[in-house]
Amino acid sequence: MSEWLDAYDDVRERRSDFEVSEDERRRSRIGTFKKKALHASNKFTHSLKKRGKRKVDYRFPSVSIEDVRDAKEENAVCELRQRLLERNLLPSRHDDYHTLLRFLKARDLNVEKTIPMWEEMLNWRKEFGADTILQDFDFEELEEVLQFYPQGYHGVDREGRPVYIERLGQANPNKLMRITTIDRYLKYHVQEFERALHEKFPACSVAAKKRICTTTTILDVQGLGIKNFTRTAASLLAAMAKIDNSYYPETLHRMFIVNAGPGFKKMLWPAAQKFLDAKTIAKIQVLDPKSLGKLHEVIDPSQLPDFLGGSCTCSDEGGCLRSNKGPWSDPEVMKVSHASSVIFFFYDMFFILVSFI
Structure with a gap:
């Protein structure tokens, strides 16, 4: 040393x-x-x-x-x-x-x-203020926000990457903006990126015994419709895409958009692609409701919530998206x-x- x-x-x-x-x-x-x-x-x-x-x-x-x-x-x-x-x-x-x-x-x-x-x-x-946002910013409205925009990290894929999940079909932009603002939500978005870089990726690296620098993301679009694509939602999506692509590039390994019906594929998915760059689009696989089983090829069922075809419920933690399940929640792993x-x-x-x- x-x-x-x-x-x-x-x-x-x-x-x-x-x-x-x-x-x-x-x-x-x-x-x-x-x-x-x-x-x-x-x-x-x-x-x-x-x-x-x-x-x-x-x-x-x-x-x-x-x-x-x-x-x-x-x-x-x-x-x-x-x-x-x-x-x-x-x-x-x-x-x-x-x-x-x-x-x-x-x-x-x-x-x-x-x-x-x-x-x-x-x-x-x-x-x-990204360098100090982990210490300076308190997103005190998080619990309420999760009611109208369910999301969170849950488990790891078969190669040890953290799995991030959003239930977009249950998002309600109008009610979300009654609880928080676009500026505050973007601060939370950046804070979660910083937490992934400084806590989740290192913990996953220790658990997987190899360097982990990217995530596997799942977007559940069951129930998603035009009602979810308000002007506020479009502004928020565009701002997050700018942050992701410009300031945290190449942190996504793969993305699954699941429970995608014909309406999503014909109307919503073409519209959403306007906010994404070509490299990101190439990492995305769109699955219909009958194809959820394909998730098991890259994620063990024990690491998947039951609403995505897995076996996990995290019933003692208030549900999978509130459990923060993963190596980063293991004190011994965090010490290493x-x-x-x-x-x-x-x-x-x-x-x-x-x-x-």
């Missing part, structure tokens, strides 16, 4: 040097860390040339977490990171391999196109998760520093 701490100190020194002058930053690149990392750098570079992917194992006292990395993606992350540092666009809290990779994937690994997207995200986070986040940080710092050599 002392070596990782030394590496972290060198990271801080690099950033301090960058703020002072470009010349000093260049000199820091050939400083004390180079002597420690040169051998590792040679091995790392050789491994990228030799194989298309690398499998990294993060080992903790009770679990080993696998992280498979693609050589082309790693090179793109290295380039993007250096370009962002040169522009002073890489705050330490966002200096994370998988965060950088998500934005690169949203722009097909094109660094030039990723930089303005990243800068827009930083400006938005500052204006919106908090420890693993530190190790992930030090490994990524090592990877990043080696890339400078």
Whole structure:
């Protein structure tokens, strides 16, 4: 661990040097860390040339977490990171391999196109207050909101990803806006994204023993009709789609729209696609009521609520969408998760520093 701490100190020194002058930053690149990392750098570079992917194992006292990395993606992350540092666009809290990779994937690994997207995200986070929203925002009307917009995380899929469920057919936009506002609901939406990134994904990674960075989402549209698509609903949907696509890209692995009848497929689904980008649409599978069984191919029935063809009711928790069922609710998993986040940080710092050599 002392070596990782030394590496972290060198990271801080690099950033301090960058703020002072470009010349000093260049000199820091050939400083004390180079002597420690040169051998590792040679091995790392050789491994990228030799194989298309690398499998990294993060080992903790009770679990080993696998992280498979693609050589082309790693090179793109290295380039993007250096370009962002040169522009002073890489705050330490966002200096994370998988965060950088998500934005690169949203722009097909094109660094030039990723930089303005990243800068827009930083400006938005500052204006919106996203960095502190987990501590600063209290969505006190949540219980009432759930009555008119049932939703929540429940369990994991067969690969360990968190499952997020919305019952859109039971949503009532008019009554929802009597309880909250669009601005407050969007703050809650962002807060849940931050909670997924900082709590749910790390906990699922520990439970699955491999790096988890995306979700499986289920939208239940049974009962959905024109009545649900008010002007308020359209405004809310458009605002959430903007946030999802621009500021939290590539966090969706797959989506199922279930209980979709002929009316939804002919009228509502074409209208909804106007709010989605092509990449997101490609991840969506629309299932009619007779095809719910296909969910079992990717989600064990014990992890599915009974209203989606599963065996879970969470009767002691007030229902599945209020139970918050998942690895993130296990105290023992969360202990390991908090420890693993530190190790992930030090490994990524090592990877990043080696890339400078």
